[in-house]
Amino acid sequence: MGRSDFESQQYKLYLESPYLSHLSNEELFERERHLMEAWTTLGTQGKISFGKPEKHRGNFRLIVSLMHTNFESAIRGYPKAPKWVDAALPKTKNINQNRLQRMNALLSRYESCLFKFGQREFLEQLSFKVSLASSFDDKSLHPAQRDNELSRAYKPHPSLGTSPFNRGSYEKPIMERYRVDASFDYYVFCLSRRADLRMFGDFGADAVLIIKNKQALQQGLKRKLEKELKLSRILSAPVSYYDDIRDAPSGLEPPELAKHFRFFYQQEYRIAFIPQISGARLNEHFFFELPELRESTELVIF
Secondary structure (H helix, E strand, C coil), X not given: XXXXXXXXXXXXXXXXXXXXXXXXXXXXXHHHHHHHHHHEEECCCCCEEECCHHHCHHHHHHHHHHHHHHHHHHHCCCCCXXXXXXXXXXXXXXXXXXXXXXXXXXXXXHCCCEEEEECHHHHCCCEEEEEEHHHXXXXXXXXXXXXXXXXXXXXXXXXXXXXXXXXXXCCCCCCCCEEEECCCCCEEEEEECCCCCHXXXXXXXXXXXXXXXHHHHHHHHHHHHCCCCCEXXXXXXXXXXXXXXXXXXXXXXXXXXXXXXXXXXXXEEEEEEEECCCCCCCCXXXXXXXXXXXXXXXXXXC
């Protein structure tokens, strides 16, 4: 089967700038896995499906990136890929299709809201956990949650921006690495701008709290946290998703508002609380109840 015009155009563009050619086979496989993790979702039929380009322009970039990764693999003669272990893909076992369809129809009414996925017993009480960013670098966490929140690592091609692109041995990485580190630990509260059905499985959630007033939530958390420690500043914004191969380290959001593209499907909205005291021993988690949010939230049980 021949390539479509779009694929042929992308193949030509990739050959002119093969920005993945320096990666080892292992790193190329890892990139493919990350792209699949970022692009897949849970369909209402209980099966893995893919994000549609028209739903979000980021989906289009993921499609192109996956296409380029496949081109590079083809150039190498399709080296044998290892089995994916511990991949953050949607869970499809024991799924009730009728429940998925009802849940999808219900949540689609709240596209302008934010969503907090979690356990019903806590969300019913409007009980929230605010955690240190460093606490997410924990191997015991689900891959959808586990991350180094204090740094961003980049591995662009050594010849990026110059010519020619030299190919590596594919056995070990040859790239020069860049890293952007946060100079402090901070507290983070994570929400989603997207009611993706796969989030129930990824976060072990049996409920989702619909947040209709994010300012009330932020102010409530701020008030509670300020009783425990002094804050230097608060950041709140949609998370920016970066590509560690294609994006330059400069000109992007600070580490506390940026995540690797493999988490793209989560469409996170983040509230980051920066403590005044750096280097001090900080509590890993704080737990707060905000009953005043009762009028501006709605709980949906999965």
